[in-house]
Amino acid sequence: MPAREGTYGLLAEFDTPGDLIRAARQARQDGWRRLDCYTPYPVEEAAEAIGFHRNKVPLLTLIGAMIGGAAMFSLETWISVLAYPLNIGGRPTYSWPAFLVPAYEWTILWAGLSAAFGMLALNGLPALYHPLFNAPNFRNGATTDKFFLCLEALDPKFDLVETKSYLESFQPASVVEVEY
Amino acid sequence: MATSEVKQVDPGIDPATGEFRVIGQGQTFRSVTEKITRIVLTPHTPLGWFAYFGVGGAGVTVLMVALVWLFLKGVGIWAVTQPVAWGFAIINFVWWIGIGHAGTLISAILLLFKQGWRNSINRFAEAMTIFAVVCAGMFPLIHLGRPWVAYWVFPLPFTMNVWPQFRSPLMWDVFAVSTYATISVVFWYIGMVPDFGTMRDRAESKLAQYAYGMLSLGWRGSVRHWARYETASLLLAGLATPLVLSVHTVISFDFAVAALPGWHTTIFPPYFVAGAIYSGFAMVLTLAIPLRKYYGLEALVTERHIDNMGKVMLATGFIVGYGYGMEVFMAWYSADHWEAFMMWNRMFGPMGWSYWVLVTCNLFIPLTTLWSRKLRTSITYMFILSIIVNTGMWFERFVIVVTSLYRDYLPSSWGTYYATKWDYMTYIGTLGLFTFLFLLFVRFLPMIPMSEIRTMLPAAKIKPKAVTEAGD
Helix, strand or coil, X not given: CCCCCCEEEEEEEECCHHHHHHHHHHHHHCCCCCEEEECCXXXXXXXXXXXXXXXXXXXHHHHHHHHHHHHHHHHHHHHHHHHCCCCCCCCCCCCHHHHHHHHHXXXXXXXXXXXXXXXXXXXXCCCCCCHHHHCCCHHHHCCCCCEEEEEECCCCCCCHHHHHHHHHCCCCCEEEEEEC | CHHHHHHHHCXXXXXXCCCECCCCCCCCHHHHHHHHHHHHHCCCCCHHHHHHHHHHHHHHHHHHHHHHHXXXXXXXHCCCCCCCCCXXXXXXXXXXXXXXXXHHHHHHHHHHCCCHHHHHHHHHHHHHHHHHHHHHHHHHHHCCCCHHHHHHXXXXXXXXXXXXXXXXXXXXXXXXXXXXHHHHHHHHHHHHHHHHHHHHHHCCCHHHHHHHHHHCCCCCCEHHHHHHHHHHHHHHHXXXXXXXXXXXXXXXXXXXXXXXXXXXXXXXXXXXXXHHHHHHHXXXXXXXXXXXXXXXXXXXXXXXXXXXXXXXXHHHHHHHHHHHHHHHHHHHHCCCHHHHHHHHHHHHCCCHHHHHHHHHHHHHHHHHHCCCHHXXXXXXXXXXXXXXXXXXXXXXXXXHHHHHHCCCCCHHHCCCCCCCHHHHHHHHHHHHHHHHHHHHHHHHCCXXXXXXXXCCCHHHCCCHHHHHHHHC
């Protein structure tokens, strides 16, 4: 990531999820697009409020599932029919009902790994650094009991003074500037 | 009614529903976080922890001794020989895997059914799954005779050009158990990532901050991240559900596919899965009851949890009972001489005592007493019962393995089975290993999922008025 300087954004702290959602919805309505909410537990309504409705995790999982299942079934077929055909009690070398079991397990294995690692990748994690951790009140609250709204400096509407008073109109517990 | 009297005196009961509360009264986001993180982040490890850790460590030592001798001498030190070629190793394998299944049931199936009460017990039940699978997975490997070539079970390109045989249930086992272990670990870890974030932010020592910081992967609680996280959790739960059912089904195929009286039956898959969940819930109780007492978690793991687990055990216990009944019925109804003899021999033969231990521990004691709500919420009784059911389920596997094998078709090949001290040492050793790993987990990782508990607190309820007001 290129080194950046200056302000990352303004961070407003709220005490209840309701206050956060109200502020986030209003900000989104007022045309803010570079904004994010931070909560100590999943608050679906907050994601809805900032216009985040869909994600690609299910698609990745489906792709993983199909690749996993197809890979194992093909491997079993190749091994049993071509690479190392064994006559086990006269059963056909292409014993597809028996092959279904490992193929089924691999479908689940690769679907699960795709869901977990796909989710992390889409989230941009693992991340060793994030400017928000520079905010003095973020670490004490965001993973425990406080609700944050961050309006980011990359948004064209951003102006340090005006945005600060805009955020203060939501009556947050505090508004702080976050540096890179 | 008796319950209305209880309602007034017991603060653990919610007057609105008449049920025990899932979370004790008066908890806040911060108090819950404090309670759970303090167990791990305190510099003062309780003395009792060291005591139990010592016991677990002693068990691990016993296991090491048993394994070293096994690798030096070979599987001949065990009692396995003809006709009982599958002894303690397979019994313990099935028993441990079965115990693991309740963890997945709690973390995955109950999540899909939106059973909020599971949140408190989900994390350590999942940990129990992983450590049980560790213990289970060891047995087929050490049972191989040549454990150093265990990697031959995987379809890897060797210079000898030998490939595995995919029509064998033992091969299916490899994929079922390895997938189960992997998905359980991933599900467990992903579930802990937000909690590692909390630990990182609450840790005071530099080492803890770094360690939990790395483990948390930089989690910062963005609602976009949470949305993907929730989707991934639901998908993992949806995937783990058919997985857990398939794992014990595949394990039951190890038996059911063989043409042996007492094994060759179609009831095995559902009966094994139900038995697995039955014994697994018993193990969750065995672990949860001392933990909540010892760490003062009565507000988070309440009587409601104990009560609900009792109900699940009652239901699965009846399925298991149906399985036993159906085995007896089919032995008669099939009119198969060998099946009928096997059943008679299982009940009244030289090892008949083991069948009656199993029936007493798994059916008579639990299925007569679990009906009573008073007993289901009696902590002492449930602890004792959990030990009884675990014993009973171990004997179930003993009965299936040994009493089917030791007298099969030909009387000239009949034999018997007496476990040696090495068998017992290996079994006790895995109990020690399980305790050892579980205590490490309790000491270093958050044993109750904080982020999931927070969603259940009253403060997490969003007043609809506040939200709609803003929209217009």
